[in-house]
Amino acid sequence: MSxxxxxxxxxxxxxxxxxxxxxxxxxxxxxxxxxxxLQLQLAALARRQDEQQNQFGSEDNQPPPHY
Structure with a gap:
């Protein structure tokens, strides 16, 4: 081959x-x-879940009204 x-x-x-x-x-x-x-969306979802758990978590610690 040349x-x-x-x-x-x-x-x-x-x-x-x-x-x-x-x-x-x-x-x-x-x-x-x-x-x-996707990482930004996942971080936003994690923050949202934490906020919801904190919001509903404080109500779970109180006894029901009939006690």
Whole structure:
């Protein structure tokens, strides 16, 4: 195989690898954004649950009115 053919083959492979790396990077960025959004939602849900437990938790400690 001539040197020119080898160089052309390597350049072609490099171009495909660059495209693949960019596509993988784009997917990774999208997944990180989704993960960040999900973590924020989970934190909001945890705060909401804590607030509700505190709200209803104080009532559970009191005896029922018929005692």
């Amino acid at each position: 040197l020119e053919l080898r160089i052309n083959d390597l350049e072609s492979r490099l171009a495909f690898q660059d495209d693949t790396i960019q596509a993988l990077n784009d997917v990774l960025v999208d997944q990180q954004r989704l993960l960040d959004r």
